[in-house]
Amino acid sequence: AWLGDGRGDKTTPAPLVIALHGYRRPSEAEALRTDPTRLTWPDLEKLADAHGFVTLYPAAYRGQWSLFDGLTHAQKEDGTSIEDEAFLLHLVSRLIEQNTADTARIYLTGISDGAIMTYRMICLDSPPFAAAAPLIGTAFAAHLDNCQPNPPPALMHVHGTDDRGLPYEGWIFASGREVSVPEATEHFRTLHGCTGQERQMLENLDPDDGSRVEEMTWTGCTRDGTVLSYKVIGGGHDIPSPNAAPREDGRLINRDFDTWATLWAFFQANPRSQQRPQPVSSAQSACNPLRQ
Numbered sequence: 001a002w003l004g005d006g007r008g009d010k011t012t013p014a015p016l017v018i019a020l021h022g023y024r025r026p027s028e029a030e031a032l033r034t035d036p037t038r039l040t041w042p043d044l045e046k047l048a049d050a051h052g053f054v055t056l057y058p059a060a061y062r063g064q065w066s067l068f069d070g071l072t073h074a075q076k077e078d079g080t081s082i083e084d085e086a087f088l089l090h091l092v093s094r095l096i097e098q099n100t101a102d103t104a105r106i107y108l109t110g111i112s113d114g115a116i117m118t119y120r121m122i123c124l125d126s127p128p129f130a131a132a133a134p135l136i137g138t139a140f141a142a143h144l145d146n147c148q149p150n151p152p153p154a155l156m157h158v159h160g161t162d163d164r165g166l167p168y169e170g171w172i173f174a175s176g177r178e179v180s181v182p183e184a185t186e187h188f189r190t191l192h193g194c195t196g197q198e199r200q201m202l203e204n205l206d207p208d209d210g211s212r213v214e215e216m217t218w219t220g221c222t223r224d225g226t227v228l229s230y231k232v233i234g235g236g237h238d239i240p241s242p243n244a245a246p247r248e249d250g251r252l253i254n255r256d257f258d259t260w261a262t263l264w265a266f267f268q269a270n271p272r273s274q275q276r277p278q279p280v281s282s283a284q285s286a287c288n289p290l291r292q
Helices: 026-034 041-049 086-097 113-122 141-145 180-190 259-268
Strands: 002-005 016-019 054-057 100-111 131-135 155-159 171-174 176-178 196-201 211-220 227-233
Touching: 016 041, 016 086, 016 196, 016 259, 026 171, 041 054, 041 259, 054 086, 054 180, 086 100, 086 113, 100 113, 100 259, 113 155, 141 176, 141 211, 155 180, 155 259, 176 211, 180 227, 227 259
Parallel strands: 016 054, 016 100, 100 131, 131 155, 155 227
Antiparallel strands: 002 054, 171 176, 196 211, 211 227
């Protein structure tokens, strides 16, 4: 793991943002072990330096998170299971004990497989996270089946509709099903007691990038601003950023939306709640999850 400490006063606990990487080949994972600075996300580090929060970049065993029980790659050579849930919770506990992390402002984000692992962590019974931002990856159905965190973290999801790696509509695989983005956000809408939805298209700052961003904000929640989704219409398996360069295959990345600045603003607005909201059913809601 790599710890970045942007605090001016090292004696005072600060917000902690834990960032989970995506899939890595074993050879790439070994390179990360020898140079853990390669785990860091430069745009997030710039924000940490500017705003004085702490970042933590854990490294998965052999580059692959234990996304669900039974994964063959989530085992050591002797057959023992990799317990990534316990690993991540241990890291959080250590930083709390060291007076580094503010217990009311611990946040989790992840890219791709890291986003799937983010959903697994925020579906624990009592997750320590105030808010989470899964990026270009959703939850496995098995996670949501028993997902009743108390209190539920606030949720911000970013995903492209043309994502071929982890599709916006979800997908079925040999060991289960990854849910669609609307299913994932609908689950957290009910946890937060939200009853309505507001939608707007963000300004098309770069008409040449081939995509637009629609912001969906759930309303009538126990606390406003706790569930957000950014739907990148025409976007692929990429993170929108004003500074995004074209991919190696020539595909353009959305440049209308600053994922990192929005993520940090969302985290700042959502410290940990001490009480669980009263969930609502789909029948009570004014939103239609199929319109997401």
